[in-house]
Amino acid sequence: MAEGNQQLPAGERNMPSRSKVTCLSSEPHEDAINDHLVHFMGCLELCDREDFFKETNSIWEAEIAHQQKLGKSVEEAKSLVDAKRATWFDNCDSEQRRISVLRDLLLKDQEEAHLITDIIQSGKKWRIGDKYTEGIAKVKDWSNSEEKELSTERGCCQRGCS
Secondary structure, eight states, X not given: OOTTOTTSOGGGTTXXXXXXXXXXXXXXXXXXXXXXXHIIIIISOGGGHHHHTSTTSHHHHHHHHHHHHTTOOHHHHHHHHHHHHHHHHHHHHHHHHHHHHHHHHHHHOTTTHHHHHHHHHHHHHHHHSHXXXXXXXXXXXXXXXXXXXXXXXXXXXXXXXX
């Protein structure tokens, strides 16, 4: 069992962990995913979310290797990881649908619609502000720098999405 996984729910304990940094940290945390929903919604850039669930993503390849180190056969390891990936996908998809439903309901409520429109307007103002423009450029530079070590290819910053 990977160090630091003892406190995790049973389904999460077998994810390999080579990093003490975890989700929502400003530092890369490789495959140290304590909560897959938090990781999906908070750590992955929007344009990287689809690739997260692909069988060839390094997270899943590392998990298969980890399961094999725990004594599972290739077939058993792949089956376990496929099931975990499918469960995580379903959980993340359900959460996105739940958020969408809540957002739509709030927008339809005349007394509460301002909550969503205020957030949208605030985000627009923030994105055109100097602090965001300068900050996102610094983050992208840092993200692409050789100083930063990542176990997976970010790719997103090179594609130019934000």
